[in-house]
Amino acid sequence: MKKSTLIGTMMATSVLAGAAAAQDVTLTIESWRNDDLAIWQDKIIPAFEASNPGIKVKFTPSAPAEYPAVLNAKLEAGSAGDLITCKPFDHSLGLYNAGRLADLTDLAAMSSFSDVAKSAWQTDDGAQTFCVPMASVIHGFIYNKDAFAELGVEIPETEAEFFAVLDTFKEDGNYIPMAMGTNDQWEAATMGYNNIGPNYWKGEEGRLALIKGEQKLTDEAWVAPFRQLAKWKSYLGDGFEAQTYPDSQNIFTLGRAAIYPAGSWEISGFNTLVDFEMGAFKPPVANAGDDCYISDHTDIALGLNAASEHSKEAKIFLDWMGTSEFTSLYANSLPGFFSLASAPVAMEDPLAQEFVSWRSDCKSSIRSTYQILSRGTPNLENETWNASVAVIKGEESPEDAGARLQTGLASWYEPQQN
Incomplete structure (x- = not known):
């Protein structure tokens, strides 16, 4: 092969590789659950990335007591992540009313959750839902x-x-x-x-x-x-x-x-x-x-930063949260934090299974x-x-x-x- 041809081939390959890399999107998750870091890094994120090539995810928690202040500061500065872990009720409602969280009412994943499950992340009249429920206690x-x-x-x-x-x-x-x-x-x-x-x-x-x-x-x-x-x-x-x-x-x-x-x-x-x-x-x-x-009791959910530049990819992740793959991974990695999805999740921990079995016998409330x-x-x-x-x-x-x-x-x- 002539030297000029070889150089041309290498340049073309480099350009193609660069174009492929440029297509990768990295989503960042804000959270207060810093004790969950290993679970997200070792289990949840690899499972998502395996079936969604081109979308990378980073889990970047803050100290629990500092989370509201840190999150608010990042949102003000425009440096907050694409996905926002949502506390129940008024803190998250305040973020939604301030235009910080996107309306997710029509997200396909929402059909996986009951009205009670969504109640902690809705407007008072229940008309809009702004976070995908993750777990209850x-x-x-x-x-x-x-x-x-x-x-x-x-x-x-x-x-x-x-x-x-x-x-x-x-x-x-x-x-x-x-x-x-x-x-x-x-x-x-x-x-x-x-x-x-x-x-x-x-x-x-x-x-x-x-x-x-x-x-x-x-x-x-x-x-x-x-x-x-x-x-x-x-x-x-x-x-x-x-x-x-x-x-x-x-x-x-x-x-x-x-x-x-x-x-x-x-x-x-x-x-x-x-x-x-x-x-x-x-x-x-x-x-x-x-x-x-x-x-x-509704405990934790995930919402979309209204200012995210990757809302399309973020919604792919949020929709994945309504699947049995996510709900089983999350609930079994953290026994005692139960999926809020309507479809039951079998628990590997016997004590956790005893708790969650009551849902089939009793009516849930918060x-x-x-x-x-x-x-x-x-x-x-x-x-x-x-x-x-x-x-x-x-x-x-x-x-x-x-x-x-x-x-x-x-x-x-x-x-x-x-």
Whole structure:
């Protein structure tokens, strides 16, 4: 081959290679979940790139506590990534209203999710959806199977059975019946009131009625969970008033407590700490045969930066999130963070599978205070924290707690002022 021909061939090859490389698009994902970095790099991103040549993906998380400020600064500067990990409700809604997140209502992937699954990333009227749901956490009770077998008690299905189990452990004295403290406050509301509450206010039926002003926090459905919480005091062990969230985790994982009021996010951590077999049971219903409801709380989603220069490719990734390939990868890589897609995902972790199986038996709802009702002052979410603690300690009656919360909500929320 002549030298000139060889040089020409090499130049042509170089140009073609450069053109191919120029066609590659790199998408950047912003997130607060820095503990997920290895999962995205080793599992999720390689799976997507394998079936979508020409699109590369980078996962670039920030420290969780700094994420809102960092993200807002990047968006202001025009340096934010193409895909934005979305917190539930008002933070993401604020970004959408400010024009920072694109409208994804018509994205094909949205057909994979129910209205409840999308509710945390929609406008108040539900007309627009701006993030693709990724995962929820489910509430219930984790228990020590060895302790249950030792005392010969069965999984409780009704409230009477639940308290009978607690009484058995209290009388035996070898285990604290239930590991939960009130020092940090949020657990009493999150793993207490909003764990057992949906069975009383009938999940979404009651939650939406409260938003519409058709029910009040002084109604029996909203006071009754406080009545149950008031009975928990004698089963939480000595010194529960000063017991922190990490204290409760340690008490249970060390095998000192029989039951732990839980969120499914505990599964991965507990799996590495316990030397006994764990099980889980859903919040017991009032009477055998009653319909059951679970707190299946929307936790994390992914949206499109409205200023992205690669929206076409970003939407390909977002549509992929509605597929069984993504939902199975994500849910099984992070047991306890469950896919929000309508199609069921089989879980490899047995405890995670127990939690998610409740979806087929019970109706799902989200935490009662998270949508709309905590935008004013006093903040209903924070007020529910301290009310739950006060009721458990016996410092406030269930009725007084409900009345206080209702007065606070009605002071700024118009639908509750009639």
